[in-house]
Amino acid sequence: MYKERFFILVILVIIFSSCVRNKNPQQMQQSVIQTKQNVFEVTDVIQGSTYTYLQVKENMQDRWVAIAKKEVNKGDVLYYDEALxxxxxxxxxxxxxxxxxxxxxxVSKTPLNQQPATMEGGMPAAHSGKVAAKDAEVEITKPEGEVSIADVFTNKADYSSKEFEIRGVVVKVNEQVMGKNWVxxxxxxGTGGNFDLTITTQAKVQVGDEVVFKGKITLEKDFGAGYFYDVIMEDASLISKKVS
Known part of the structure; x- marks a missing residue:
């Protein structure tokens, strides 16, 4: 009887050990996935008019980050995607x-790979190549022969080699990113969904202004960290502005 009980006990120990061994790899895998998340803890907050500046602790190091203006508190733990x-x-x-x-x-208060549809915050569209399709509602009348945004995207190679003027309505502005205003x-x-032209300038304009900028476009501009433009007009001069 003693031998039978001992044998049963050994079998139970083996089964239990097998279950634990089978579970550990999954737990380890989940742990690895979690450690791959970009995450920091907020230690200080400075609110600006456009951005929120955060002093954070990440991987035992202190650093400063900037995000689109939002309510953030000391002690918040935030996940993020890319950093420039x-x-x-x-x-x-x-x-x-x-x-x-x-x-x-x-940035998000939850891991980005768990709730991609509920990401919070986000940098303004200063670095994104396009605005949302719902914003493509601008209509202005241009004289015959005046350059349009469709012309620029259709014949971008030609316009990259010469200085020209282009008129449009400002739909988004982000000031003083990398020392420039992004308009x-x-x-x-537009053509092929390209109805929005991004312009960097030192001039100050506001959403709704009808403006004329002068400059050259740059093709396939890569600022790093995923911020890439097929077409962008850089360091443009403001020729005229009609306030909305």
Whole structure:
């Protein structure tokens, strides 16, 4: 009887050990997935007019990051996607220079791979090549022969080699990102879904202004961290502005 009980006990131990061994790899895999998340804890918050500047602790290191303006509290733990590193960045809105700061596109209080549809925050569209299709509602009348956004995208190779003027309505503006103002204009034309032209400039404009910019376009511009433009007009001059 003793031998039978001992034998049963050994069998139960083996079965239990097998279950534990089968479970551990899955737990380890889940742990690895979690550690791959970009995540930090907020230790300080400075609110600007456009951005929220956060001092954070990540991997036992302190650093500064900037996100689109949103309510954030000390102690919050946030997950994020991509970060664009800037050195010697001066923020005019808070009058402070950061030796190194990271501009972050999207932050969330939950892991991004768990709830991609409910991501919170996000960097303004200063670095995104297009605006949402719902914003393509601008209509302006242009004289015959005046350059349109459709012309630029259709004949982009030609326009990249010469300086020209283009008129449109401002649909989005992000000020002082990488030392420039990023302006999105539309004129009601487009091709292949490209109805929005991004322009970098030192000029100040507002959403709704009808503007004329002068400059050259750059093709396939890559700013890193996933911010890529097929077509962008850089360092343009503001020729005229009609306030809305």
């Amino acid at each position: 590193q800037m050195t010697d960045f001066h923020s005019k809105e808070i009058d402070r220079t950061f030796d190194v700061i990271y501009f972050i596109n999207t 999105h204009i539309q004129d009601g034309t």
